Amino acid sequence: MSLKIYTNRCKGCGICAAFCPKKVLAVNELEKIEAVAPENCIQCGQCELRCPDYAIFVHKEGDEK
Amino acid sequence: MSRVLLLQGNQAVVEGAIAAGVKFFAGYPITPSTEVAESLAEKLPQVGGKFIQMEDEIASMGAVIGASLTGKKVMTATSGPGFSLKQELIGYACAAEIPLVIVNVQRVGPSTGQPTSPSQGDLMQARWGTHGDHWLIALTPASVPECFELTLRAYALSEKYRVPVILLMDEVIGHMREKIELPDDYSEFPQAERKQPDCKPEDFKAYATDESLVPAMPAFGSGYRWHVTGLVHDETGFPKGTPAATLAAANRQRAKIENNLDDIVQVENYRMEDAEFAVVAFGGGARTAYETVDMARKEGLKVGLVRPVTIWPFAEAQMKELAGKVKGILVHELNCGQYVHEVERAVNGKVPVSLYAKYDNEPATPAQLLEEVKKAMAAL
Amino acid sequence: MNMEEMINKYFRPGRLPHIWCPGCGNGVVTGCVVKAIAKLDLPKDDVAVISGIGCSSRASGYLDFNTVHSAHGRAIPFATGVKLADPKLNVIVLTGDGDATAIGGNHFIHACRRNIDLTVVVYNNSIYGMTGGQYSPMTPTGSKATTAPYGMIEPDFNLTELARAAGATFVARATTFHAQMLSDLIVKGIQHKGFSLIEAVSACPISFGRQNKMGGPAEMMMWQRDHAVPIAAWDKLPEEKKEGKFPIGVLYEVEGRKEYTEAYDELIAMAQGGK
Structure with a gap:
């Protein structure tokens, strides 16, 4: 799993979901972001770049030192 | 060796400031305090200090608070309308417990009033000028030599209690010339020192205190990173608006002064x-x-x-x-x-x-x- | 260092989540500030972050540097005092459009004029957010605000032009959509010796977006994407196509103008040499 979500920080603004090119993310009924199709993630980093709450991070392959 | 001089009260304040180790002044020209700024503009760079004429009185207060955070002894000087403008940030300095000295050479008010005439009309403003409950110290010299002595004392009190000290002069004292005997070498004067933390930086809580009720104040850049705010804060320095935190902050700021009246009140x-x-x-x-x-x-x-x-x-x-x-x-x-x-x-x-x-x-x-x-x- | 490590390193432990509303751009801008500091690998002890009052100015409390949450409009005077008293500190001012250009407007132009080495990041969300949506000097003409229920009739400041005219020597603008550009510009601003302004166009979905029917947080970010024009393209754009759009990137930069604290050090040398 290359997406790391801090649910406690997420405020459900939906920016990451709107900018995800592969529709990996969706805001659930608890108004928190959820990876609904993680297998489609291409690790583009759009969600991490735009998240105002530091609630989602993309750890690319080879990124973990 | 010493020298006998004929100085104005305002000039004696400047000598006192240099003797106290002041290294930063920010101010704005205003009668009848301007000689303080003029003289420090000349003298501070000679001792490696900084002088800046800010765009207004509010900015002057902001700049001295900022400079004080770097560990420097700081001064600003003003009168009447300028003292009114400084009030908001005097409150900030009380709330965040920033040592600094404000010289107010009082003139007749309200408003522009009589810029070159003496008054003691800012007496209550010196105590209650900013909004909210707060505690500070004001000293009132009555002679030119005392302008020098009380400037030194203002720093001793300000640094010891982490509180703004107002040197509440009036036009009579500021512009009066009297004999004053000063040493050639100011190094004999004790330099007021700010309490420093004795814990490791990672354990430092910015507003935690011992029985003195005065928190240690490390300089910016010293390795102790802390947060300064005008919001009500707890001992960590971060905003906390609960009734208990509000009460604790007010009571400590009051007690650090009122427990020490024997030391403060002359x-x-x-x-x-x-x-x-x-x-x-x-x-x-x-x-x-x-x-x-x-x-x-x-x-x-x-x-x-x-x-x-x-x-x-x-x-x-x-x-x-x-x-x-x-x-x-x-x-x-x-x-x-x-x-x-x-x-x-x-x-x-x-x-x-x-x-x-x-x-x-x-x-x-x-x-x-x-x-x-x-x-x-x-x-x- | 990846973004998560940067957040863990430069944010104070235990202080997240922050207080900003869902979709507020302040978090993006603050993240870009942290990315810039990380890229430059500035020691935390050598950085002072000074903010004013307002939504954006809450940023200082989250960051693990020498931080000041000053008074409304007064971040720049506080920062001037810090920088002049200890020039070795990298002094970064985080402020909002109301804080910097209304109540703090005079301080802003004078700091530009002095060319003092501050890096000023103005979070421009076009509104007073903390107090609930009143107009600022940067609310676009015609926009609604709680204090402009019939629409804003005052012209708004072009802050980058104001800074340039007042003497700032590095002037740039980006948006929260252009987050990578924004952090790159903050890097350049910190590296620049002199007064740097980086205007960060940001969204306030709650207090500006709702009143002005801008859609949700994502739509407001897309608005930034669609209205910001990189400076190279902007310069080639015919005047009629500039209407309603704004340039981003480094808008003005001049090297070699004397920085204030350096000028003061020369003054000290002169004063001491003259003894």
């Missing part, structure tokens, strides 16, 4: 040993009163002078004690009557308290004050 007694009647006067007004007391004594009247040197916090204990010693008190001040209400409150009807208010742009003459003393004594 009152000078002149010919009070056998006095039956006391004049209470301070700053420029006290200069008249010394002479008045001498004149009264020549006429056989047992009159003395009680001169608050620390004007805030109020000399409560000293005034209560005075009420037990004399038959009557005359408060003389260069305003319509501000300090007199504090004296009345402390004396609480024990002896009559009267007021000689002088607010016509000119200080009283000793003869005028003597006449008022006689009137008050006759009414006893």
Whole structure:
């Protein structure tokens, strides 16, 4: 799993979901972001770049030192 | 070696500032305090310090707070309208407990008033000018040598208690020239030191205190990283608005001053040993009163002078004690009557308290004050 | 260092989540500030972050540097004092459009004029957010605000032009959509010796977006994407196509103008040499 979500920080603004090119993310009924199709993630980093709450991070392959 | 100089009060403040180790001044030109800025603009760079003329009085206060955070001793100077403008950030300095010294050479107000005439009309503003409950210290010199001494003392108190100290001068004292003897070498004067933390940086809590109730204050860049805010905060320094945190902050800021009144409050007694009647006067007004007391004594009247040197916090204990010693008190001040209400409150009807208010742009003459003393004594 | 490590390193432990509303751009801008500091690898002890009052100015409390949450409009005077008293500190001012250009407007132009080495990041969300949506000097003409229920009739400041005219020597603008550009510009601003302004166009979905029917947070970010024009393209754009759009990138930069604290050090040398 290359997406790391801090649910406690997420405020459900939906920016990451709107900018995800592969529709990996969706805001659930608890108004928190959820990876609904993680297998489609291409690790583009759009969600991490735009998240105002530091609630989602993309750890690319080879990124973990 | 020392030198004998003929200096203005404002210049003596500058000498006191250099002797105290001031390394930063930010200000804005305003009569009758401008000599302080002019002189420090020349002298500070000579001792490696910085002077900046800011765009306004508010900015000057902001700059001295910022500079104080780097560990420097700092000063700003102003008068009347400028003192009003500084009030918001005086409150910030109280809330965040930033050591700094504000010189206010009082002039006649309100508004532009009389820029070149003396007044003591900012007395209450010095204590209560900013919004909210707060505690600070104000000192009132009555001579040119005392301008020097009290500037040094202002730094000693400000650094020790982490509180803004107002040097509450008036135009009489600021512009009066008197003899003053100063050493050539200022290194003999003790340098007030700010308490430093004795814990590791990672354990540091910015507003945690020991029994002194004064938190340690490391300089920015020292390795202790902390947060400064004007919001109500707890001992970590971060905002916390609970009733308990609000109460704790206010009570500690009050107690760090009120537990130390013996150290902070100075009152000078002149010919009070056998006095039956006391004049209470301070700053420029006290200069008249010394002479008045001498004149009264020549006429056989047992009159003395009680001169608050620390004007805030109020000399409560000293005034209560005075009420037990004399038959009557005359408060003389260069305003319509501000300090007199504090004296009345402390004396609480024990002896009559009267007021000689002088607010016509000119200080009283000793003869005028003597006449008022006689009137008050006759009414006893 | 990846973004998560940067957040863990430069944010104070235990202080997240922050207080900003869902979709507020302040978090993006603050993240870009942290990325810039990380890229430059500035020691935390050598950085002072000074903010004013307002939504954006809460940023200082989250960051693990020498931080000041000052008074409304006064971040720049506080920062001027810090920088002049200790020039070795990297002093970064985080402020909002109301804080910097209304109540703090005079301080802003004078700091530009002095060319003092501050990096000022103005979070421009076009509104007073903390107090609930009143107009600022940067609310676009015609926009609604709670204090402009019939629409804003005042012209708004072009802050980058104001800074340039007042003497700032590095002037840039980006948006929260252009987050990578924004952090790159903050890097350049910090590296620049002199007064740097980086205007960060940001969104306030709650207090500006709702009143002005801008859609949700994502739509407001897309608005930034569609209205910001990189400076190279902007310069070639015919005037009629500039209407309603704004340039981003480094808008003005001049090297070699004397920085204030350096000028003061020369003054000290002169004063001491003259003894």
